[in-house]
Amino acid sequence: MPDPKTTPLDALHRELGARMVDFAGWAMPVQYPTGILKEHVWTRTQASLFDVSHMGQIRMPGADAAAAIESLLPADIQALKPGRARYTQLTTEDGGIIDDLIVTAADDGLFIVVNAGGRDADLAHLRAHLPGREIELMADRALLALQGPAAVTVLARLAPEVAELRFMSSIELRASGLDLRISRLGYTGEDGFEISVEAGHAVKLARTLLAAEEVQPAGLGARDSLRLEAGLCLYGHDIDRTTSPIEADLAWTVQKRRRAEGGFPGAERILAELRDGPSRRLVGIRPEGRAPAREGAPVLDGSGQAIGKVTSGGFGPTVDGPVAMGYVASAAAAPGTPIQLEVRGKALPARVEALPFVPHRYHR
Amino acid sequence: MARYYTKEHEWLDVTGDVATVGITDHAQEQLGDVVFVELPSVGTTVAKGAEVAVVESVKAASDIYAPASGEVVEANAALEENPAGVNEDAEGGAWFFKLQLSDKGELDGLMDADAYAAFLETIA
The missing domain is CATH 3.30.1360.120 (Probable tRNA modification gtpase trme; domain 1)
Known part of the structure; x- marks a missing residue:
């Protein structure tokens, strides 16, 4: 090195x-x-x-x-x-x-x-x-x-x-x-x-x-x-070469003219996902207990079926509890959806939560 | 009572056949702000070197290994309520669990306070 x-x-x-x-x-x-x-x-x-x-x-x-x-x-x-x-x-x-x-x-x-x-x-x-x-x-x-x-x-x-x-x-x-x-x-x-x-x-x-x-x-x-x-x-965690901007909930960064005209790399997939919805989505995840779920933790549905993965996870000091983001099947992406996170072999209860966890305070 | 230290930055206070186990001040400082502690259930039997507890800082999760073999006879539930206590009093009130030792001979390889201080010098 x-x-x-x-x-x-x-x-x-x-x-x-x-x-x-x-x-x-x-x-x-x-x-x-x-x-x-x-x-x-x-x-x-x-x-x-x-x-x-x-x-x-x-x-x-x-x-x-x-x-x-x-x-x-x-x-x-x-x-x-x-x-x-x-x-x-x-x-x-x-x-x-x-x-x-x-x-x-x-x-x-x-x-x-x-x-x-x-x-x-x-x-x-x-x-x-x-x-x-x-x-x-x-x-x-x-x-x-x-x-x-x-x-x-x-x-x-x-x-x-x-x-x-x-x-x-x-x-x-x-x-x-x-x-x-x-x-x-x-x-x-x-x-x-x-x-x-x-x-x-x-x-x-x-x-x-x-x-x-x-x-x-x-x-x-x-x-x-x-x-x-x-x-x-x-980058390298929540988004990478395998994730599209639409899956990553970044549709707001593709403005109207570009949606109409295309002409950018990956337009075929990105415009199709805008039209039909992607099969998975990046969502906010709130574990219900105090244990943080880290990057890589499997996301399971209520019946224990794997439906995605945590891509960023840790402790949110302002939230005063664990917070995470990860990809889940689109059917489970609505805020409030109960899910489970596999942490050290145990399935911990969690739910999908709307992002951001802490409201933005930009000077618009 | 004798206090022992491990190279995994744990301390053990041994009274009779029972060891009270925690992490060292050096360990809590390296971890940073502790936000979560997972403790073993009372009655759990552990072998020396097995993962027995977890301590998580804002940044990362770290395993705590059993410094000796035995049965967990008590866990410090106060840490689950107040994980930050580990940063405040690592080598005192913020002990993790108590272990009924199955083989006190396993303590022979551990360090005393002076040896641990010297060990910290070698990894600084």
Whole structure:
């Protein structure tokens, strides 16, 4: 194994006492000394700073970049006004998901953020299918996420413009002598921002944000429990090359024009599933007891028949109980349906629950 | 009463033929916030090394292995109500279960407090 790559905040994480783990080839903080539970709760009540610099930031310039990338994904990117962003997925020819990503309409084309685990393959995929187009990995940029109800108050002290920004909107601005791209979005279910900053200035920005009394650092552990409570998919777990966006309950990310016109990889399966319904669906699952069901736990119907699998599962600190997501046969996908989860050889009672487990609090 | 430690980061307080078993402070710190504990039923007979209990943090589930063979004579039901107690008092009130030992000779290979402290140094 090669040494994991480090982000520009690596030394800061260690100084803050983070426990570092290898995540998708990157040395990342899984938690700080306060621990995942407290980091999670702090994010829901104040604001937390997450290092997400391991994610790939990609620039695709050109007025026709939106039209071009639509050949690789099912979202309506051409409809995005400058400064607006959409969550979407790169799809395979048979309707599976290569990666999920956020595409933002920039003044000069597109700004794209992909998962750490997919960045090299995604870049290769984009370049192979869009030959001759400029597609640049912005390796000299760090990405910080400031998430939580106090995020806007804290960030507006540096850049008052952000108070006016709506959810899924993005601006480039200069603040405290730094050139920033600030996007009002995130992956915690809370209001918040992702801030793209030159790598050389990332520590300075992080220290400025951490100096606010409302802000504490949080690691990948809390990021995972927060996104699970928010019902947000984690690539490689809830979605992958075998799951379609429709099975993953992401039909809302396929806009009307694309449904009518098609013209994206996997359109045949995806449009058929939109029309007829998929045979299985990703749903929220609430175990009735206190025992968490982890990824891989079989999902059984009332008679003990296997009908699916847990794809993400753990403890939800805000829910104050176990929560999970998984695929079940469509007949069992309605909220309230009683099911069972096989955990350590025992069938534990559970029920299907509407996602998210914790209501989103975006600034729309 | 003698206290023993295992390389699986458990402690045992042995009084007569009964061992009170818990996980060490080092173990709870590595686990992080404990959110669920599954304890064995009283009357269960376990062999040394068998999975006997489960402790789950926000992140992951970990098995607890029987540090010696015997019969479970008591389980600490308070942990099921308050799993976070494991983080607060791992080597005291947050014991997991009591074991009627079937072979006290199995304790011979275990560590005392000094040996366990030295063992922690080797894995740090």
